[in-house]
Amino acid sequence: MNSPRTTLYRDKHNAKLMGVCSGIADYTGVNVLWVRLGTLALAMGLGWPIFAYFIAGFVLNKKPPYLYRDANEQKYWQSVRQSPRRTAREIKASFRDIDRRLAAVEAHYVSSNPRLTAEIERLR
Incomplete structure (x- = not known):
């Protein structure tokens, strides 16, 4: 280091x-x-x-x-x-938690916005 x-x-x-x-x-x-x-x-x-x-x-x-x-x-x-390995594990867990929460926000926003859902479906 x-x-x-x-x-x-x-x-x-x-x-x-x-x-x-x-x-x-x-x-x-x-x-x-x-x-x-x-x-x-x-x-x-x-x-x-x-x-x-x-x-x-x-x-x-x-x-x-x-x-x-x-x-x-x-x-x-x-x-x-x-303990560098423990710290790396803690940071990784924090990022996983942030990713999970962001996915929940995205899912909520997309499911409650029919116009955005239609736009996404149209792009597929």
Whole structure:
């Protein structure tokens, strides 16, 4: 996925130090508090996550301010990143529902409009 909305960024707007944990939280949709606590627990237990944090802080780009229009769009892209297949199924189901409703509207309009029905029959 090459979209800027599916890329991991540092989130300097919600950052405490370099914005890596808040960027991971934004990317995964997990609460930033849990990401920070997990990072802290790993750092205390293993030590290497401290180096990984600073490397990520220097390697990752800052999150662009225009990335999402609103919270709904942010939530949508988080679900895409978490499970692209599920999101595709949900979109497909939405389109099927829209298609079904549109067919019902067309059927109602055609059945209640004898002039349109006659025109369609004449074209056949």
